[in-house]
Amino acid sequence: MSEPAAQPSSAPDRDALAGSLGGDDSLVLPEFDAPPTDPIPLVQRWIADAFDRGVREPLAAALATVDADGRPSNRVLLLKAVDHDGVVFYGQYDSRKGRDIASVPFASVVLYWRETIQQLRIDGRVERLDDAASEALFATRLRAAQAAATASDQSRPLDGEDALRARFDAAMAGDDPIPRPEGWGGYRIVPEAIELWHGNRDRLHRRLRYTRDGEGWSAERLQP
Numbered sequence: 766m767s768e769p770a771a772q773p774s775s776a777p778d779r780d781a782l783a784g785s786l787g788g789d790d791s792l793v794l795p796e797f798d799a800p801p802t803d804p805i806p807l808v809q810r811w812i813a814d815a816f817d818r819g820v821r822e823p824l825a826a827a828l829a830t831v832d833a834d835g836r837p838s839n840r841v842l843l844l845k846a847v848d849h850d851g852v853v854f855y856g857q858y859d860s861r862k863g864r865d866i867a868s869v870p871f872a873s874v875v876l877y878w879r880e881t882i883q884q885l886r887i888d889g890r891v892e893r894l895d896d897a898a899s900e901a902l903f904a905t906r907l908r909a910a911q912a913a914a915t916a917s918d919q920s921r922p923l924d925g926e927d928a929l930r931a932r933f934d935a936a937m938a939g940d941d942p943i944p945r946p947e948g949w950g951g952y953r954i955v956p957e958a959i960e961l962w963h964g965n966r967d968r969l970h971r972r973l974r975y976t977r978d979g980e981g982w983s984a985e986r987l988q989p
């Protein structure tokens with residue numbers, strides 16, 4: 766009896782294995798047929814609905830930046846807020862992403878919710894939050910997160926797990942509030958383009974793209 770043909774290891778049927786596009790493609794999303802003029806409340810509603818629908822990490826986003834030589838890099842982080850001023854996230858100003866943004870103040874975030882087959886893309890110019898806003902953000906963080914931000918020089922080579930742990934323990938010690946490290950703070954992406962995408966198992970995914978148009982926005986549907 767001949768052996769069954771082996772699945773080529775470099776090209777497994779990922780759709781079948783991982784249930785790609787296996788989420789809910791039956792959401793009723795009338796915005797694709799009648800786009801509202803302002804995409805921000807729409808994005809906020811998508812995020813609120815994602816929480817209500819049990820999406821695991823509705824605010825986890827990939828943030829792409831570009832360095833001074835035009836080389837892109839990407840990492841996942843948590844968005845803190847999306848409102849009319851923009852998309853807020855935080856990190857360290859001297860991290861890889863912070864240095865990129867200092868050279869090229871533009872970024873792109875993408876969120877993917879596999880449970881509902883939705884994708885959100887937001888691109889725009891990046892600015893730092895002012896110190897007061899960063900202080901307020903830092904104050905909302907768990908003490909361990911504050912201590913970690915104090916102990917870690919984000920994106921720099923590790924000088925040793927023990928050394929890092931000792932700095933963390935020193936920051937955690939006592940009951941005094943942990944001050945915000947100077948190099949830690951918030952950023953805001955001021956959106957210039959926003960795309961809302963809903964996948965369909967028939968592959969005729971729906972895309973709605975907004976681009977800044979003066980004070981307002983223009984909307985258009987894109988082919989999938």
Ligand SMILES: Cc1cc2nc3c(=O)[nH]c(=O)nc-3n(C[C@H](O)[C@H](O)[C@H](O)COP(=O)(O)O)c2cc1C
Pocket residue numbers: 825838839840841842843844854855856857860861862863919920
């Ligand atoms: C779910 C998740 C949430 C994260 N949240 C943040 C965050 O809010 N801020 C941050 O700086 N890094 C966050 N990280 C870590 C980043 O992915 C990344 O390792 C870090 O920002 C350093 O990236 P950089 O060297 O490109 O600057 C998160 C990672 C994951 C997986």
